[in-house]
Amino acid sequence: MKKIILMCSLFLSTTTFALDCDIPPHYIFIATKNTYPSSVFWLSGQSDSPVKNIQLKSAKDSNLLKIIPKNLLEPHILLQSDHPLKIGQSYAIKTPASSDIQIYARDFQTKIQNNPPKHLLKWVAMPHFLQTKFVRDTAFGAYGSVSFKLKTNWETNDYLINVKISKNANFSQYQTFLENPFTDQSGTTKIQVGFDLCSNANDFVFQPNQTFYAKFDLVTHDGKVLIWHQAPIKFTTR
Structure with missing residues (x-):
């Protein structure tokens, strides 16, 4: 994708939307607000072009996000890092300049935390x-x-x-x-x-x-x- 599209959310003014509706993104990048070494990421949307070469980068680590072929939330796309994210590192999403896919990442940047929840979610x-x-x-x-x-x-x-x-x-x-x-x-x-x-x-x-x-x-x-x-x-x- 050429760039991360900074598209406005539902609840902003219509004046702002007038600037952005001509370039809606193919996907929205979704993550929990807390992230841990084993956290996964999601894309919501659709495109005829393949999604590839999405990375999470920090000052000391580069991590390729791979697509998991099947998941329980399809059509959402599940992304998993190719190795555990490093505790204490701050990651941002990076996409290749040559890609035709546009992703809105909501200014995504996250610092990897320790001690994820251990009890079952219910x-x-x-x-x-x-x-x-x-x-x-x-x-x-x-x-x-x-x-x-x-x-x-x-x-x-x-x-x-x-x-x-x-x-x-x-x-x-x-x-x-x-x-x-x-x-x-x-x-x-x-x-x-x-x-x-x-x-x-x-x-x-x-x-x-x-x-x-x-x-x-x-x-x-x-x-x-x-x-x-x-x-x-x-x-x-x-």
């Missing part, structure tokens, strides 16, 4: 629908997002959540969002998902009075996936 409180944010009139059409509160037994910086949302209870068609959970000022763990203004949202703009179904897979920093086996959570946007 649910403490299942996700509960909170609210919809919907904007009808922008220069790029309508867009929206939905948020949920939840709780696990891990710190939010150590795991991701793969949210699948469908308009049908049988999930014959669905959209998938791989996201970082976060803790708000009140101490509540939340996750917020939605399309940015540059994406083709199709029927998933989350406008009011629509009914959806959601599933939530938990994903550890090292790529282990706790698949959602419960019935889908039904919610109606408002």
